[in-house]
Amino acid sequence: MSYTKLTREQLAARVAKDIPEGAYVNLGIGLPTMVANHFAAGFEVFLQSENGLLGMGPAPSKGDEDYDLINAGKQPVTLLPGGSFFHSADSFAMMRAGHLDIAVLGAFQVAANGDLANWHTGSKDDIPAVGGAMDLAVGAKQTWVMMEHLTKSGESKLVSRCSYPITGVNCVSRIYTDLAVIDVTPDGFRLVEAVAGLSCDALSALSNIAILE
């Protein structure tokens, strides 16, 4: 059987579908940022950005950018009526004490025990940079990963143990990829759903690790 990977937009829409109204959510830099475009009009989700805002709105129109109003990716954003600004310690308190319901993060690797690697390749030549990744991974009530299932060279990002330096221990609860939605359970990875035409066995084989049905 053949299957089709989700596009980035389809993946973003899939993640958005699982976020309940009223949730406090931080969307990580890169792919997760796209989730914001897939909430229905009037559906109220509170987007937080760790540089100090809650109630983040869509990108400003061309020409209306104000670089004093940016997101964690340093891109210009807007603030919804009802939003607020606060300093960095208050902002991180929101994550670090579990006030934030969901953090959606990109990843290099997720291990079967929920370990996340997304901040550093570990290569000697790489300049390390962590930003808020560790705070988000550990602090939010639920940490979801959103990523392509395989690296560009075809390796699985689902692993038995992270080979990259980890961001947090046992912190990921759910993984959204362009091939499947997978829960991290005490027994390891468990399939929630896969794209049409892709069996759990085929996904396991592709992932080079057991994924429970």
Place this chain on the structure above:
Amino acid sequence: MSYTKLTREQLAARVAKDIPEGAYVNLGIGLPTMVANHFAAGFEVFLQSENGLLGMGPAPSKGDEDYDLINAGKQPVTLLPGGSFFHSADSFAMMRAGHLDIAVLGAFQVAANGDLANWHTGSKDDIPAVGGAMDLAVGAKQTWVMMEHLTKSGESKLVSRCSYPITGVNCVSRIYTDLAVIDVTPDGFRLVEAVAGLSCDALSALSNIAILE
């Protein structure tokens, strides 16, 4: 020789004289509160109250009291232009990290090593209450004590070791009483000045402890 004790107002004026312009000061409940009345007009001292205000002004006129604007003694106060409100954790951060220059506190006893006792008699029947006393005693850059030299029954409040439960260890740097100004030094109490007619020896005898000249 005979001497005259300072009145409460004279004592307050004496303490006020040593507070430099621009100092951030917390005046404890009771006697220390009176210091506020002895700054010259236009002399800018920043009074902090631990319930969350900085830039405290004089008591309001009769009829203008607003019990949402009170000091740590729960008495109505005013706020000067340039004052500010903040929450309790920020307020105590001001003391606890030494941002406050001077705390002026009442005392039951001060020991020769600078230990302060001012929160609890230790009597079983007494309801203990501490408020901000320990934070102020330990946190301010300088902790001054302002008190009557002797108890009503004539016992010295300067002691070799506090018999009452202590508020803070080695925290008092200077003591203002109705008889003298005394520094707490590594060698013990040292006289700065006494009321006219009272010698250091006589003060030591009265205090039942050595006070260096």
Place this chain on the structure above:
Amino acid sequence: MISKISPSVSAALADVPHGATIMVGGFGGAGMPNELIDGLLEQGASDLTIVANNAGNAEFGLAALLKAGRVRKVICSFPRQVDSYVFDALYRAGKIDLELVPQGNLAERIRAAGAGIGGFFTQVGFGTELAKANGVAKETREINGEMYVLESPIHADVALIKAERGDRWGNLTYRMTARNFGPVMAMAAKTTIASVHELCELGEISPEHVITPGIFVQRVVKIARAVTVASGVKAS
């Protein structure tokens, strides 16, 4: 559409369980959520642990809750006041537990819970009777030549706080020194219930001037404005 506005005090408090730990804002009368405490008295939850700066005045508010035998333990900094006779009598009779905490440690321990801190070292209280928990000395440590005590966070099930303005997302402002413990308690409780004197439309509170962002607030209930009265004033 999300609205955190409760139709009434009783609706806001309906699910407070027996045995809950409840933070109550206020210092003196300022910031004291009297209407919410009265609502709690009516609601019936008992065996409560109260975290507050004071332990009640005369026979209203917290003191009424204490008098009704609904409070097992009080964690506070200053129970003794001119008119705290309800607490005083219960305490002397051994009918209520008291955990006395320096006010700054109280504020910081509450903030710690709200900020995900597992414990922190402070100089305040070192060498005193209050550096003990249940009679046992708390852990101490020398750091850069100064002595510190390890203090733990104080979490709560419910925080009852009094704010000034609020909106349907739970954003709050306060009035003057009524701010005191409200913002940190809001961070430390699973369910924060705030009374406000004015309900605003979203955006009416400037985003620069929100003191408590809505993420820390679960329920907002409007109460009529009442003039804050003198409370626990010491004769000086």
Place this chain on the structure above:
Amino acid sequence: MISKISPSVSAALADVPHGATIMVGGFGGAGMPNELIDGLLEQGASDLTIVANNAGNAEFGLAALLKAGRVRKVICSFPRQVDSYVFDALYRAGKIDLELVPQGNLAERIRAAGAGIGGFFTQVGFGTELAKANGVAKETREINGEMYVLESPIHADVALIKAERGDRWGNLTYRMTARNFGPVMAMAAKTTIASVHELCELGEISPEHVITPGIFVQRVVKIARAVTVASGVKAS
């Protein structure tokens, strides 16, 4: 009469010593005190430790300071940016020390210094390479079944922050997300120097809306308003 207003950036920075630890506010371009950093470059202090979220962009501001060889060490959360080539080259050449800190730990450690905390336990970083100091594992502890790392406060000699409005007592407000690290850095430094775009009379900033009370600010200097420019934006 007390006035904390400095007549010029150079006057405000005149006494910054060699070897100082300097906090620099900002996240991206927002809150980046470029004029103060330029002033520091001109002033000449060297052997500096910089505490900031990022480590400079292109060849202006912090990057210019780094390029001039004036910085010994950087404590930050996110040095790697699209245009951080000055830092990158120094780092790869082993010519600059880096203490990489998760951003929330950075903010909390700075606040801890400003609040008199000797150290605190956090879950963030546990089990990772960043739970080490100079290659040695930091102290860890299990608290209520979760693992925590002990983190220490970060103090500074000087904080350079960018605010929006200020008065002669040092009260400050900020503009939107330019607030970021400013308020906590102001608390953590012996000398906080704030640039503002507008000098206000006392009381013009409402006491309810002061974000940084003057007690945390030693010097205020007015600079002309410049539009904040894009900085370190990642292509997404």
